[in-house]
Structure formats: structure tokens, C-alpha cells
Amino acid sequence: MIYLDTAATSPMRKEAITAYVDAATKAFGNTQSLHDAGSTAADYLASCKQMWGEFLNGRADGVFFTANASEGNQLTIRSLLRGRPPEYQDIVTTKLEHASVLTTLNELEKEGYHIHYIPVDHYGVIDMHAFEQAVSHRTALVIMQLVNSEMGAIQPVAECAAYSKKYGVPIQCDIVQGFGKLPVDVRSLNVTSAVCSAHKIGGPKGVGIVFIDPSVHWESVYEGTTHQNGFRAGTVDVPAIVAATIAAKYALAEQEDSFLKAKQIQDFLLTHLPERVQLVGNTKTKSPFIQGLILPHVEGQWLMLECNRKQIAISTGTACKIGYGEAISAMSAMGYDTDMARRFVRISLNYQTTVEDIQAFLQVVQSSLIDNKTKATP
Structure with a gap:
């Protein structure tokens, strides 16, 4: 065929498959367990976090893993909002966001948030003047996808981030269709958080990668969660994360x-x-x-x-x-x-x-x- x-999914790279099998054999333990099998798995996870920090040019302690990028988008948005003052109820975004984001925005609107959808031109690029008019000190969050998944429009994320941060507003960026294809650097983009997906770059399905700037306050969506500093509940799938990391390494090299x-x-x-x-x-x-x-x-x-x-x-x-x-x-x-x-x-x-x-x-x-x-x- x-x-x-x-843009929907990619076949797994043979190197990622090999890495998965190797990690499943050697790092099968639960990263929370205190015995040697758990420690081995935790070491593999720490190495992957370090590598993803380097891939994204961000700190390793800001890297988290989810079941997919859709979950990553939803958890990141809600975690950042929980860290903002409760009186801030405005969210600035576009109609071109991924379905996982638009679904979350619909839920948030029902919960009392005001969603400001910035218009885009015929090429799918946002109106910067309208964006600047919408952002203020009372904006809770800006959500801006880097590359649109339907026609490939690239948003001026770095420009939006620079303007947002003048007002102390965090900005969440879905980089799923950009990472491994375009230069993506969270420091250059100046974003607060970024989400990407393993299966778009030859990794396994079931792994989303999230970066949140460790200097920014966020709060866990799930109270009492201990895995990954409370960001996501559940035992971490170390073999899949290892495979995702190897796939990213090859994608960036190419x-x-x-x-x-x-x-x-x-x-x-x-x-x-x-x-x-x-x-x-x-x-x-x-x-x-x-x-x-x-x-x-x-x-x-x-x-x-x-x-x-x-x-x-x-x-x-x-x-x-x-x-x-x-x-x-x-x-x-x-x-x-x-x-x-x-x-x-x-x-x-x-x-x-x-x-x-x-x-x-x-x-x-x-x-x-x-x-x-x-x-x-x-």
C-alpha cells in the first residue's frame, strides 16, 4: 500500500520495535517499586526524560508521559488552569485546534470559562491584531497549535508567546504535527507547555509526551496521584516510552x-x-x-x-x-x-x-x- x-499515524520504525522488546525484557518493573526491578525501570524512565528534555531544549524535570497526545493536551490545559487564580476565566485560542483541545474547551465553557476564538485568514493563520486585543492580565491561558493537522498552517507561536508573557499568561502549544518534522524548541517558541505524540514519528501508539516549564505553577487534576509528580495517574509504560524516545532520536537525526x-x-x-x-x-x-x-x-x-x-x-x-x-x-x-x-x-x-x-x-x-x-x- x-x-x-x-498525519493520522505512522508505521513504527524497526529501531523503535527493537528498543521496545529490549526494554520490555529488561525494564518490566514498576517505577514506583523499591526493589531492583523497580529501580531499573525508574532508571530507564529517568534516561528517557533526560533525552526528551534535550530533544525539546527544556529541563528534564518538566517532561511527563501520557497515554497519548489527546490526553496530554487535556491534562496540560486543566493542570495549568488549576494553577491560575480562580477569578481568571478567559481562554484565548483558535477554531483550528485539535479535537482533543476543542472538546476540552467545550467542557470548560460549560464550567464557566469564556473562550475567545481568534479569527484566521484564508490560509489558516491567526489575526495577530485580534489576538493582541483578546489577551490581557486576566487571561487564564492561551492555547495555540503549532501546525494545523488538516492543511499544515503554521501559527506564529513564538510571537503569540512573547505577547502573552508580557501579561504573565501561560501558553500551551500542541506540537504534534511539528515535532520531528520542523525545528521545535520550547525555549525558542517561548511556550509554557508543549505536547507531542510518539506514533506520529514512528514510535508506538499509547505514548504522549508533555513538557511543562518547571518554573510555572500547575496543580494535579487527580488528587492523591503519586506517579509522575502527580501529573498523571497510573503505572508508567516504560518499554513504550523507551521506544518513543528511540523513534524521536531517529526522526530528529533525519x-x-x-x-x-x-x-x-x-x-x-x-x-x-x-x-x-x-x-x-x-x-x-x-x-x-x-x-x-x-x-x-x-x-x-x-x-x-x-x-x-x-x-x-x-x-x-x-x-x-x-x-x-x-x-x-x-x-x-x-x-x-x-x-x-x-x-x-x-x-x-x-x-x-x-x-x-x-x-x-x-x-x-x-x-x-x-x-x-x-x-x-x-
């Missing part, structure tokens, strides 16, 4: 070459894209690993199924939203109507994607355009 859905290759593939796609197919976003500034396309003639789901019949995997938007409007909320925020959103498909690349893979995808698109049974009525 030609796999063009890396990052520069992978980015250049993705740019070349994006240029090829632009050059050979059928005239009536529209690419969403600004290719000069967006992530080249994510390509959102609007079809002129059929719904995205139809093309997805047609590609699947040809053994090509694509998607109609973020996997976490499938069945719940898919890309419609993000597209609506960017000014596209519902009909156009339903004709949206996404292809997403990894370090193994080739030009030949894109050619095979474009052949399916071209065939669908000239097929009288699917061609749009003039």
Missing part, C-alpha cells in the same frame, strides 16, 4: 533531509495538480508534510474510498474527527463553505514518501476528473 496518511524531501514533493504536487483541484494554505509558509486539497467534483470520502481501492491511503481530515464533521470546523474558520469542506481530502507525507507515490495518487484524481460518472455538472 502507498501510505499518504502520516529531520533536515526529511523536510527538504517533503518540500520537493510539495513542489512536484503543485506542478502536477489538476487545474480544478485547489490546494489549501500558503505553500511558502505551511508545513510541506500536510497537503489539504479541495476537489471540484466529488466528496472527499468518495475519493478516499477510490484511492483505497487502488491501495493508496489518504484521509478526509484529522482522524480524531472522523464521523464528527471531519475537516469542516477548520475549513469553516478559514472561510470555506460546507460544500467545499465536504470535497476536502488530505494527504500527509513521511520520510519514506516518494514522487512515485504522489504520481500514483494524482493518477486516481485525474481519472476521477475525466470519468463521466463522477465529473461535475457544468
